Amino acid sequence: MCGALNASELLELSKHTRMVRHDSGEELIGDDTDIVTYGNVMRGVVKLTKTLEDGRQQVVGLQFAPDFLGRLFGNQNAVGAEAASKVDVCKIPKAAIERLVAENPEVEHRLMQQALRELDEAREWMVTLGRKTASEKVASFLLLIATHIDPVSQAEREETGSRDASFELPLGRADIADFLGLTIETVSRQLTKLRKAGVISIEKARYVSIPDLTRLERLCG
Amino acid sequence: MCGALNASELLELSKHTRMVRHDSGEELIGDDTDIVTYGNVMRGVVKLTKTLEDGRQQVVGLQFAPDFLGRLFGNQNAVGAEAASKVDVCKIPKAAIERLVAENPEVEHRLMQQALRELDEAREWMVTLGRKTASEKVASFLLLIATHIDPVSQAEREETGSRDASFELPLGRADIADFLGLTIETVSRQLTKLRKAGVISIEKARYVSIPDLTRLERLCG
């Protein structure tokens, strides 16, 4: 977002922002609370959640650096935000963002681009939630993480044409289940199935290697 | 959207637009096609769909008048659009919209507001797809239609405090199933269950009356 600003605007903005470090599991924004600050994810992964009265939870989005965080032009947060891994967030007060957006159309334009991209991703995920089987869901999730977690080395791979990946899962089984609309047990079983089929390998439950992304893609439905 | 324009801008825009009438079932936009025109829904309901290679389909959104139609700042359509009922659409060429948006920040702002609202709705629906039971899904769908199909008489009801509704379903069972991530048969069975429980009444499969929306809300999870 800050790429749209010139030096003096950046300086002005920096007076109102502060960098905050959060550990995995910490709540950044409570659902149904008044909006007081926005943020920018600088490092790590943030999960957006919605919860039903009886406790059923759905992860409705994952935000990676350098995504903007928060519902512009709203008064209440419609989702909760929680650190899914260790996270650095650049917090920005509501008033500062509103001023920035009002004075600088290019900033609003960039935020709109992100909103449209998030809408595309949300709709893509609706297909996964509504129409895919458990194993397709888990495969889709792994592919999503593989393509988002490490954009730098991903660009490298595109140049060299290699189609492998290796990363630490930013989410535990419970969060993966909430993202996929499944139970913990089903996620675990499907991961085991993928492992036994040689599509992935897992170490210490969180470190995943994928020798052939093309093969994984074929399992996504 | 056009509310942000002055008289001369409206005149200029009207030179490039044309009103098109579509019957239920007609395709407005093909998935994965190049974007050539945008549109504005003036009457009726448009469904947005995504389809997997093997034919499984998911309805990822419903657009009611006066929604804007199309993916701004994109080259390819990420969703298909089809008339769910008789529909009037005001079509606008890509170039005309781009010029309008570039010259008029207020237009972009309005479109951003709609994008953010659609994102909220998509995330709300992800909870329905991922975490609700079949009967909760059907109840949620009926509530969605009841609150969107007829905003005028809805406003009336809010004034008088009455909590009933009555409308023609803009979607057949197959589309409802694709929206909810269920099968036709399950949708039909759940509607029958709601009917036998006295929550709704149905005539000729498409005309629904809901005597007590509050009661329906309690069934949405």
Add this chain to the structure above:
DNA sequence: CGCAGCTTTGAACACCCTCAAGGCCCGTGG
């Protein structure tokens, strides 16, 4: 009336969930 398309209903099955137990990893303390 008869046909086509959509909807409803029924019966059997499959997939995923629930409940329960056991295993792994790691930090803590003896």
Add this chain to the structure above:
DNA sequence: CCACGGGCCTTGAGGGTGTTCAAAGCTGCG
């Protein structure tokens, strides 16, 4: 160093919800 304990993950068995397959009922229209 190892034993202990808690948190998370895996595995197993059984059951329920929604699907699949099949057939019959509506509705509108020639």
